Amino acid sequence: xxxxxxEEVDFESLVVRHQSMVYSIGLHFLRNQALAxxxxxxxxxxxxxxxxxxxxPEHVVYWLRKVTSRRCIDQSRRRKHQxxxxxxxxxxxxxxxxxxxxxxxxYIGQLVGTLQELPRMIVILRYQEDLGxxxxxxxxxxxxxxxxxxxxxxxxxxxxxxxxxxxxxIR
Amino acid sequence: MKRILLLTFxxxxxxxxxxxxxKLDHLDRLAAKxxxxxxxxxxxxxxxxxxxxxxxxxxxxxxxxxxxxxGLKGIYVRSFEFKNTGEYTDADIESIRAQLRDPGWxxxxxxxxxxxxxxxxxxxxxxxxxxxxxxxxxxxxxLTVVSIEGTISxxxxxxxxxxxxxxxxxxxxxxKKPEEKK
Amino acid sequence: xxxxxxxxRGALGRQPAPADFARQVMAKAAxxxxxxxxxxxxxxxxxxxxxxxVGCLGFASYEQRREMEQAREARGKVLQxxxxxxxxxxxxxxxxEGIGQ
Numbered sequence: 001x002x003x004x005x006x007e008e009v010d011f012e013s014l015v016v017r018h019q020s021m022v023y024s025i026g027l028h029f030l031r032n033q034a035l036a037x038x039x040x041x042x043x044x045x046x047x048x049x050x051x052x053x054x055x056x057p058e059h060v061v062y063w064l065r066k067v068t069s070r071r072c073i074d075q076s077r078r079r080k081h082q083x084x085x086x087x088x089x090x091x092x093x094x095x096x097x098x099x100x101x102x103x104x105x106x107y108i109g110q111l112v113g114t115l116q117e118l119p120r121m122i123v124i125l126r127y128q129e130d131l132g133x134x135x136x137x138x139x140x141x142x143x144x145x146x147x148x149x150x151x152x153x154x155x156x157x158x159x160x161x162x163x164x165x166x167x168x169x170i171r
Numbered sequence: 172m173k174r175i176l177l178l179t180f181x182x183x184x185x186x187x188x189x190x191x192x193x194k195l196d197h198l199d200r201l202a203a204k205x206x207x208x209x210x211x212x213x214x215x216x217x218x219x220x221x222x223x224x225x226x227x228x229x230x231x232x233x234x235x236x237x238x239x240x241x242g243l244k245g246i247y248v249r250s251f252e253f254k255n256t257g258e259y260t261d262a263d264i265e266s267i268r269a270q271l272r273d274p275g276w277x278x279x280x281x282x283x284x285x286x287x288x289x290x291x292x293x294x295x296x297x298x299x300x301x302x303x304x305x306x307x308x309x310x311x312x313x314l315t316v317v318s319i320e321g322t323i324s325x326x327x328x329x330x331x332x333x334x335x336x337x338x339x340x341x342x343x344x345x346x347k348k349p350e351e352k353k
Numbered sequence: 354x355x356x357x358x359x360x361x362r363g364a365l366g367r368q369p370a371p372a373d374f375a376r377q378v379m380a381k382a383a384x385x386x387x388x389x390x391x392x393x394x395x396x397x398x399x400x401x402x403x404x405x406x407v408g409c410l411g412f413a414s415y416e417q418r419r420e421m422e423q424a425r426e427a428r429g430k431v432l433q434x435x436x437x438x439x440x441x442x443x444x445x446x447x448x449x450e451g452i453g454q
Contacts, residue, residue: 015378019370028365031429034421037371041378048382103236107436108364110429127358128365159357164207164252165433165440211434213427221427236435246434282448290445308441317438 011051014060015044021061021129022068028124029072031113039075043068065129066139073117104162111161119154122147193270193305193318197263198249201314204258205251213246243321250315259314264289264307267316271305287311300324 022043026036046067047060054060112123118140125131125139133151137144202208213221222240251259271278271293280292288310295303301324306317 011382012375012379015375019374019378020367023370023374024365024367027368032422032425037374040370040374041381044378045381045385048378048385103432103436103439105360105364106236106432108360110432112361112365123361124365127361128367130362155357155361158361162357162360165436209433209437211430213430213434217427218431220424221431223424236432239435240431246431248434248437250437280445280449282445284448287448290441290448292442292445304438306438306441306445308445315437315441317434317441319438 011048014047014051018061018064019044022064024128025065025068025124026072028109028112028128029120030075031110035075035079039068039071043071062139065125065131069121069125069139073121076117107165108158108162111158115154115157118142119150122150123154123158126151192245192247192320193267193316195247195249195267195316195318197266198251198259198314198316201249201251201259201263204253206254207252209248209250211246211248215244218243218246239323239327242323242327243319245318245320247318247320248316251313253312253314256311258312259309263314264309267305267307275302276305288313297322 019040023036023040026039027033030036030039043064047054047064050063054063112120115123121140122136125136126133131139133144133147137147140147199210202210218240222237253259268291271291275295275297276293277296278291278293280290282290288308290309291305291307293305294301295305300322302320302322304317304319304323306315308315
């Protein structure tokens, strides 16, 4: 196998390994399958141009999350088509009544899509990628305290919205 | 001859009443007073468009919802949250209840409370099937009206009711033989 | 709080990319590579004509994407409507059960 073919196989295996992660961040953020696919393709093509700079598998993952986040936020700001829910309306926390409901799951995903760009991406990185506030702050280049504040208020707002839909009272 | 004409006209009106969706437009003015409002109008063509993409993500739940939606002719929701009480009137609700007194609609649940407000569930019956579902939830600071037109099975209503299940009165209706439901 | 976080994880779980995603990326990467190696060629006019054709097809696919977006929006409204209906039915059920006790 020549060096270039081997490189191609390596790169393709990188795409296959990480496509779900990149695509899903785009899908949950942009709530549009076609756009998510477009952004994901752009991210991997950019990775292709920078593949020589990758130092380790962890570096690739970090780089992909960072670039995907940035491209999604840029894309959303360009489009400005999603209705936004202001975090200033976030209420005090209340007790949650657990109900397993497939419709609710879909609805929660939709509600996440209505958050402002930064809190939306923070929620996705936290709950899709299971990243801690420190890791998110590095990716998005913002202070940890800001990440934590956005996360707390976004969760409170989402819980209130879901409770209002399911009819549960705020206590 | 006149009687035959009147009877035919009456049947046509009943059929039309049975077929046409509930009129909810008079509630739209409440949006100006509401702190939050939801206005959803999905007729048959919009539902068809939505159904094409409900399982687009290879999501099991999407496929279930698609199956539920395929039998429907319309989904209409008006939901308003208010900061204060007294922002909507009895007349607002009465005009909807009047429509639901038409033949074909049957009230299966009625809840009245001076503290928590009123709630009604109606179903439109057609032999062994449910041809529509209407919900009026009138709480002190919230008014929600839902109208679902089209064939909806008890199983689908169960899914809508989630793990808590459908109201028992609807289950009893389904279990009765067709002649007993009249 | 933990249960709502579980709901969020469930709602935001990773979804599989489209079936031919990797193939499309590799095809585009290969095109990028070819353009990088050959920036200009005498029969670039043919390439230009091909680009125009792709542009037209791109417009057609833009229209398709717009329709897809409309369908997605309708889908979102269906889900919201069903979630509201589901929530109200459960709430009324709880009230009825509460009265019975």
